[in-house]
Amino acid sequence: MKIKxxxxxxxxxxxxxxxxxxxxxxxxxxxxGGTTNNLVVEGMINVSADSTVIRLSRxxxxxxxxxxxxxxNAQLSVENDAGxxxxxxxxxxxxxxxxxxxxxxxxxxRLRIKTADGKTYLSDYVEAKISPPIDSVSWKAxxxxxxxxxxxxxxxxxxTYYKYDYTDAWEFHAAFQSQLKVVGSTIVTRNLPADDxxxxxxxxxxxxxxxxxxxKLSQDVIYQNRVNTIPSDAEKISVRYxxxxxxxxxxxxxxxxxxxxxxxxxxxxxxxxxxxxxxSGNIHNINDANEVVVGYVTAGTEATQRIFxxxxxxxxxxHKADPNHCATxxxxxxxxxxxxxxxxxxxxxxxxxxxxxxxxxAQGIIGAPPICADCTLRGTKAKPSYW
Numbered sequence: 118m119k120i121k122x123x124x125x126x127x128x129x130x131x132x133x134x135x136x137x138x139x140x141x142x143x144x145x146x147x148x149x150g151g152t153t154n155n156l157v158v159e160g161m162i163n164v165s166a167d168s169t170v171i172r173l174s175r176x177x178x179x180x181x182x183x184x185x186x187x188x189x190n191a192q193l194s195v196e197n198d199a200g201x202x203x204x205x206x207x208x209x210x211x212x213x214x215x216x217x218x219x220x221x222x223x224x225x226x227r228l229r230i231k232t233a234d235g236k237t238y239l240s241d242y243v244e245a246k247i248s249p250p251i252d253s254v255s256w257k258a259x260x261x262x263x264x265x266x267x268x269x270x271x272x273x274x275x276x277t278y279y280k281y282d283y284t285d286a287w288e289f290h291a292a293f294q295s296q297l298k299v300v301g302s303t304i305v306t307r308n309l310p311a312d313d314x315x316x317x318x319x320x321x322x323x324x325x326x327x328x329x330x331x332x333k334l335s336q337d338v339i340y341q342n343r344v345n346t347i348p349s350d351a352e353k354i355s356v357r358y359x360x361x362x363x364x365x366x367x368x369x370x371x372x373x374x375x376x377x378x379x380x381x382x383x384x385x386x387x388x389x390x391x392x393x394x395x396x397s398g399n400i401h402n403i404n405d406a407n408e409v410v411v412g413y414v415t416a417g418t419e420a421t422q423r424i425f426x427x428x429x430x431x432x433x434x435x436h437k438a439d440p441n442h443c444a445t446x447x448x449x450x451x452x453x454x455x456x457x458x459x460x461x462x463x464x465x466x467x468x469x470x471x472x473x474x475x476x477x478x479a480q481g482i483i484g485a486p487p488i489c490a491d492c493t494l495r496g497t498k499a500k501p502s503y504w
Contacts, residue, residue, distance in 0.1 A: 153178045156188060156238065158400050158412030161365065162195050162228065164220040164245045165418040169195065171205060171213045171228065176411065187211025190233040197224040198242055222247055226416040228400070238410060241399040246366040246417035249276055254362045254424045255341065258432055261349050266341035267362050269420070274337040278372035281327040281344045285360040286320040286501050287353040292443035292489040297471035297482070299464060304471050304482065314470075316356075317496035318504070326379045328372065349431075350438035357427050359503070364420040374398050374413045423503070443489035445472060449481040 153176050160171035173188035193205035193213045197220070205213040220226070225242040232238070249271040256265045267281055294315040298307050307313070329342040344362055347353055367375070398413035428435075446469060448459035460482050463469040469484030470491055488494055 155409045155411055156230075156232070156400075158228070158230070158238075158240070158398075158410065158414060160228075160414060161419070162220075162226045162243075162245075162414065162416035163217060163418065164222050164226070164247075164416055166217045166219055167419065168217040169203075169205065169215045170208075171414075173211045173213065173230070173232075188232060192231040194229045195220075195226055196229055197221070197226050199224055220245075222418075228414045230400075236405075237403050238400050239403055240401075240414035243368060243399070243414070243416050246276070246368060246415065248279075248364050248366045248418050248420040251362060251364050251420050251422040254344075254360070254422045256424070256426060259349075260432075260434070263347050263349070263354065263426070263431070264343050265345040265347075265360055265362075265424075267339070267344050267364060267422075268341055269339050269364060271337040276337055276366045277330060277332050278367040278369060279329040279331075279339055279342070280365045280367055280372075280375060281329065281342060282323045282363045282365075283344055283360050284320060284322045284363075285345070285353070285358065286318055286504075287358045288316065288318050288356040288500075288504070289352050289492065289496065290356060291315050291317075291492040292439065292441075293445060293472050293485045295470050295485075295490045296473045299467070299471065302465055304460070304464065304474075313498070314491045314493055317492035317498055318500060319496035320501075326375055328367075328375055328379065330372065348438075349435045352437055354426060354431060354435070355428060355437040357425060357504075359423060359425045359501075361421055361423045365415075366417060368415065370399070371413050371415050441486070441488050443485065445483050445485045447475065447481055448484050 155176045157174045157176060158171065160169065163169045171193055173191055173193075175186040175188055177186050187210050189209075189211060190207070191213065195203040195205070195215065199221070201224075203215050203220075205215045207213055222245045225244050227242045228240040230238040249269055252268045252270060254265065254267055256263050269276075269279070271277075291314065296307055296309075297304050298312060299305075323345070327342070327344055329339045331337045331339060345360060347358075398411065400410040400412055400414060402408040402410065446463070448463050448469065450458060450460050452459055464471050464482055464484055467487070470487050470489075472483045472485055472490060474482050492498075
């Protein structure tokens with residue numbers, strides 16, 4: 118299921134492309150009734166106290182170098198079948214939001230979009246799908262990976278079709294802890310912890326479409342649906358890891374939309390690659406029924422659950438990979454063999470970060486490449502509020 122979830126800036130080919138087994142370059146024809154500049158809509162009308170966020174972008178050509186083409190300066194509003202309207206505000210970069218306030222779950226909802234070029238789009242009215250709580254988020258360690266699962270059930274048998282996403286975060290360490298830093302042309306002791314560049318945090322979001330269905334079961338139960346797999350040597354789990362699993366309930370029509378998208382992109386790799394067919398959803402240009410609009414707007418709620426995994430909980434056989442082949446260098450203030458002032462040559466020019474000194478004050482500094490000693494090159498020093 119190698120497919121990127123629809124998001125602003127996705128590369129999406131809207132032509133009906135011929136799929137063949139050859140590996141020669143293929144230039145798709147222009148789609149009938151349109152171009153590659155089709156509107157892409159992603160988001161859910163949230164009827165709970167959480168905010169509604171909608172992302173708008175445009176499709177791009179296979180040969181374009183950019184993968185991000187947000188749709189700016191649009192006017193968006195949510196409408197229900199009782200006549201109420203809620204306006205959205207631009208966040209920039211093609212993102213639009215409405216501050217969360219509970220909406221009637223018994224109403225049907227649609228999204229109205231007016232783009233900067235004056236075109237108006239409407240999504241079909243959809244019923245609000247209320248997600249049951251996530252019963253548990255669990256994980257299991259294998260010799261080469263850990264797998265993370267979500268379990269849920271709906272005693273009312275009203276859910277059936279589910280979609281899972283996640284955001285995750287992790288604490289990690291640089292390969293070496295620097296005790297020194299360069300100030301101007303002087304090497305001084307770091308003021309720890311303020312100057313620490315050893316401990317950082319990073320984050321990511323799910324990149325796969327993850328669907329589950331209980332349609333063929335006697336009970337509306339999803340048991341240990343796998344939502345993420347992490348290699349045993351990943352930096353993500355080298356210190357402490359956290360994942361926030363998100364669960365939505367889909368209509369049968371939206372489930373079919375995502376299933377078709379999943380099937381198409383499995384053949385080509387990722388949603389950032391070319392797509393083999395038109396995958397329009399439930400959004401339409403009110404004045405041009407032939408215009409292709411990509412995306413599926415739904416309404417409902419989202420259930421979430423967060424867990425943490427500490428390194429101490431994992432097998433001792435797990436070892437973090439070192440793709441940078443990190444090693445320290447002993448750099449002399451003056452190397453009599455080469456005649457080079459190595460500290461000045463490598464440390465004071467920031468090619469190496471000073472780790473510690475040896476045989477000071479005269480002999481030298483132990484240094485390491487920045488990627489090995491400065492965690493801020495791959496993350497942030499700001500600890501997440503929930504950590």
